[in-house]
Amino acid sequence: MSASPTVETSAEASGAPVSTTPPAPAGGSGGAGDAAAITPTARAQFRRGRTWVVLAAVLAVGVVALFVLQGGIGAPGGRLDPESPGAAGSGALVEVLRAHDVDVAVARSLGTALDAVDRAGDATVLLYDEFGTLDAARLDELAGSGARLVVVEPGFRALEELAPGVRLAGAAEGALDDVSCEVGAATRAEELSDGQRLLTIDGDAREAGWNGCFAEGDGFAAAIRAGDDGVAGASDAVSLVASTTVFENSRIDEAGNAAFAIGLLGATRDLVWYLPGPGDAEAVDAPTLGELTPGWVSPVLVLATVVTVVAGLWRGRRFGPLVVERLPVTVRAGESTQGRARLYARSAQRTHALDQMRMAAIGRLATLLRLPRTTDATAIAQAAASATGREATSVVHLLVDEAPDGDGRFVALARALDDLEHDVAAAVRPARAVHGGPAAETSTDDPPGRQR
Numbered sequence: 001m002s003a004s005p006t007v008e009t010s011a012e013a014s015g016a017p018v019s020t021t022p023p024a025p026a027g028g029s030g031g032a033g034d035a036a037a038i039t040p041t042a043r044a045q046f047r048r049g050r051t052w053v054v055l056a057a058v059l060a061v062g063v064v065a066l067f068v069l070q071g072g073i074g075a076p077g078g079r080l081d082p083e084s085p086g087a088a089g090s091g092a093l094v095e096v097l098r099a100h101d102v103d104v105a106v107a108r109s110l111g112t113a114l115d116a117v118d119r120a121g122d123a124t125v126l127l128y129d130e131f132g133t134l135d136a137a138r139l140d141e142l143a144g145s146g147a148r149l150v151v152v153e154p155g156f157r158a159l160e161e162l163a164p165g166v167r168l169a170g171a172a173e174g175a176l177d178d179v180s181c182e183v184g185a186a187t188r189a190e191e192l193s194d195g196q197r198l199l200t201i202d203g204d205a206r207e208a209g210w211n212g213c214f215a216e217g218d219g220f221a222a223a224i225r226a227g228d229d230g231v232a233g234a235s236d237a238v239s240l241v242a243s244t245t246v247f248e249n250s251r252i253d254e255a256g257n258a259a260f261a262i263g264l265l266g267a268t269r270d271l272v273w274y275l276p277g278p279g280d281a282e283a284v285d286a287p288t289l290g291e292l293t294p295g296w297v298s299p300v301l302v303l304a305t306v307v308t309v310v311a312g313l314w315r316g317r318r319f320g321p322l323v324v325e326r327l328p329v330t331v332r333a334g335e336s337t338q339g340r341a342r343l344y345a346r347s348a349q350r351t352h353a354l355d356q357m358r359m360a361a362i363g364r365l366a367t368l369l370r371l372p373r374t375t376d377a378t379a380i381a382q383a384a385a386s387a388t389g390r391e392a393t394s395v396v397h398l399l400v401d402e403a404p405d406g407d408g409r410f411v412a413l414a415r416a417l418d419d420l421e422h423d424v425a426a427a428v429r430p431a432r433a434v435h436g437g438p439a440a441e442t443s444t445d446d447p448p449g450r451q452r
Contacts, residue, residue, distance in 0.1 A: 048348070080128045080152065080244055082106050082273045087250035090273075093261055097271060100262070104271045110138055113274040117147045120270035128152040128244070133276040136161050143238070147272070150239045150264050152247060153197070163240055165205025169198040169219040175255055176221050181213040183224050185263025189256030196221040197242035222260075239264055350410045351403055358399055361417045368424050384420060387427040395420065 079088040082104060094104050103120075107113035117123045125147045132155045134142070139161040143149060151158055159166050177191040191214075198219025201210050205223075212220025223240040241247075241264070246257045265271050344353040362377050369383045381399045385392040398420065404410035 078275075079130060080247055080275065085249065087248065088244075089249050090247050090252075092249045092252055093247055093258070093265075094273070096258070096262060097266055100266055101269065102266050102271050103269060104273055107272055107274045108277040109279050110134070110142065110274075110276065113142070113272050114145055116270075116272045117145045120147075120268075120272070122147075122268050123270040123272055124148045124150060124265055124268045125272045125274055126150045126152065126265060127158075127274050127276075129155065129158065129276050131276075132157060133278070133281045134158070135281075138280060142274075148237045148239075148267060150241065152241050153244050154240050154242075159240075162238055163205065163210060163223065163225070165202040165208065166210060166223050166240060167200050167202075168242070169200040172196040172198055172216045172219070172221065176214040176216055178215045179213060180215040180220070181211050181224065183211070183213055183263075185260050185267075186213040186222070186224075188263055189260035191255040192221055192260060193245065193251055193254035193257055195243060195245040195251065199223045199240060199242050350407070354404055354410060354413055357414060357417055361421055362399060364421060365424055368421075368428050370428075384424050388420070388423040389427075390420075390423075 078084070081089045081091075082094040083089070083091060083106065085091045097104055105116045105120075107116055113125060117125060125142065125145070127142065127149060128151075130153075134157075136157065139158060143162055149162070151162065154162070156168070159168070172194065174194045175191060176196055179186050179190065181187075196214070198216060198221060199212065200219055201212050201223055209225045210223050211225070212223050214221035221242055223242075225238045245251045246261050252258050252261065341353070344350070362380055365384050366373065366375055366380050369380065369387065371380060371383060377400055378396055381396040382392045384390075384399075385395040388395075398413065398416055402413065404413055
């Protein structure tokens with residue numbers, strides 16, 4: 001943006017030193033000084049801040065979209081919560097099981113789950129350890145409880161402790177209809193919907209009694225090990241289901257998901273639905289911050305600290321002794337005017353810059369027209385219009401009302417103000433030039449208020 005134009009006074013044109021303090025209007029506290037600056041309109045304020053408005057709108061839209069994608073507030077409970085009617089919950093499956101006379105007990109700690117197993121005698125335990133809370137000792141304790149165990153979406157630790165030789169093997173490409181096992185729950189289901197994960201079973205695991213159900217390639221959606229008597233539904237049986245899809249409310253009615261889930265969980269009259277909570281993780285077992293931090297972090301932090309200190313010493317050094325300058329300091333009028341113009345131009349303050357020129361022009365017009373200092377700006381404009389033969393409306397519009405909508409209009413208004421001053425000066429003092437020239441002769445007979 002180009003520097004704002006300025007109207008040179010006679011002192012500025014001659015290059016004479018002036019004070020750095022901005023010149024006050026000639027009207028003092030009244031008259032020309034009462035010419036109010038034009039306050040930017042709401043539209044102008046919006047144009048100046050439209051970048052922040054757009055960013056705020058984009059942020060708001062993003063928050064709303066995220067809220068909608070996550071399902072809003074949603075139903076209470078998390079994934080596979082037996083009391084949740086949400087899409088990821090399992091409330092529908094639990095109600096069906098209860099309708100089949102299965103007593104479902106919800107446990108959120110290992111102690112509660114073991115107590116429920118002891119009271120039931122012959123029970124099935126569904127374990128869904130979403131965050132890998134249970135350590136090896138607690139997994140062994142749960143496996144040794146004598147209950148039939150169904151582990152949903154097992155992690156690496158659960159597979160290592162409960163099913164050595166069984167490993168995670170990615171996700172299935174579609175629905176699975178190859179039962180590939182003789183387990184009753186699987187044969188009754190016949191097919192599982194898409195969205196399943198897969199497990200692989202090596203030779204040692206097969207020798208240990210593990211069989212895969214619902215195959216795709218070398219992977220299986222479920223791995224089941226029969227109990228000591230060879231019956232999959234007997235005590236000590238362990239079933240691993242690689243995905244939560246079979247048990248979720250939103251997918252339970254697809255393909256044979258419901259039949260497979262009911263067959264696994266309804267093998268006994270008592271079902272313990274165990275979702276490990278924070279209390280199942282001992283503080284002493286939690287890794288420390290140092291254990292979680294990669295080995296390269298500490299050297300990098302030390303190096304960054306050293307670089308910061310060196311950079312501070314390098315860039316913060318003194319550039320020599322302070323220079324003593326005699327006061328007062330004078331600045332040429334042209335430098336002061338150009339500096340202020342650059343500040344206005346840099347911040348796009350066209351209206352403010354024009355107001356400053358208007359107030360100074362109105363003050364000079366009041367002096368030329370011999371008007372009191374308390375005269376209103378509109379009255380000065382009308383007097384200037386009468387002196388120059390212009391329309392009063394156009395002069396008032398120039399001195400008070402019009403706001404520049406761009407740099408081109410701003411330059412035009414500045415030139416119009418300068419032309420108006422020259423025209424008024426020529427009209428009221430036709431005997432001498434506008435700037436400079438010989439002073440008009442005066443006589444002692446003139447009234448004091450009329451001397452020039």
